Amino acid sequence: MKIVRLAGSPLDFNQNHLDELERLGTVITIPQGAEMSQVLQQMNDADVLMTYWGLRSIKREIVEHAPNLKYILHAGGSIKSLVSEVLPDLLKRGIRVSGCNDAVAQGVAATALGLTIVSLKNIWVLSQYTRQGHFKGGEHRIHIKDVHDITVGVVGAGKAGRHYMRHMRNFDVRILVYDPVATDEQVRELGAERVGLEQLMSEADVVSIHAPSIPATYRMINAERLQLMKDRAILINTARGSIIDEAALIAELQKGRLWACIDVTDPEPPAPDHPFRTLPNVILTPHLAGLSQNGRTLVGKVAVGELRRYVSGEALQEEADLRALDVLA
Structure with a gap:
């Protein structure tokens, strides 16, 4: 299983989390700020896309260049704005999406x-x-x-x-x-x-x-x-x-x-x-309620756990109901 990870803050994943990701599949990490062409090249045979806290939206061309994509895992909170541009494609292709809102x-x-x-x-x-x-x-x-x-x-x-x-x-x-x-x-x-x-x-x-x-x-x-x-x-x-x-x-x-x-x-x-x-x-206070240094690594922990459940075929705990996106936070 090929996992393309768009990397954000280093606070999100500690080394234990990264090691476990490697055990779950072949992980290709693309640093924040990379050229879109680099992302598209890796998405060609990707099964899973991992996105990061702070990414505002997934561009439609990313999904269009990923014929094997089955699952998007957002290492952050709300997925509403993240998937708004690609929602019709996700629904049509049955691509599943999880966040780390918990x-x-x-x-x-x-x-x-x-x-x-x-x-x-x-x-x-x-x-x-x-x-x-x-x-x-x-x-x-x-x-x-x-x-x-x-x-x-x-x-x-x-x-x-x-x-x-x-x-x-x-x-x-x-x-x-x-x-x-x-x-x-x-x-x-x-x-x-x-x-x-x-x-x-x-x-x-x-x-x-x-x-x-x-x-x-x-x-x-x-x-x-x-x-x-x-x-x-x-x-x-x-x-x-x-x-x-x-x-x-x-x-x-x-x-x-x-x-x-x-x-x-x-x-x-x-x-x-x-x-x-x-x-x-x-x-x-400056919109800090869900943000802390050690809380960010909790996001990594939840993301790894959700990916483990996906790989093993277990029920996902953080899967979003894409048809009810209008009532999500």
């Missing part, structure tokens, strides 16, 4: 968990007070909470949302879920309650967004729904910036009654004078 989702969920804990503890504010010499934190100490006896709302029960809920089940909390796609059985298995979005926004002490960026979710978190949130509630977005109406969120934040942890904006990066950069009740 590896990314684990990092996103862990980030959301961390933001949940430190925000409930009011650590962001208390840290600044401590630096200024106010060791006891004054009135801000009364707003400290633990992840206990609170309601957590999860918008989106995909991979990241499910990992986040598994974290939450380690605590004594009530979990509400809004996801039109997840089944009642899936929600029950996650130890959560299915509710409407308005109920979730009005009852949750913490709202963590894990929905995909699709037309149905565009600015889904709008002015009316933000106004439903409790005073001192926490809004966490590690999904996509387009899901939130940023102008409406800014209006609520300027009232001082909410706290927001924003890892994604629309567009990215936010403008230099964007209020998210200066509002005291906003924590703004």
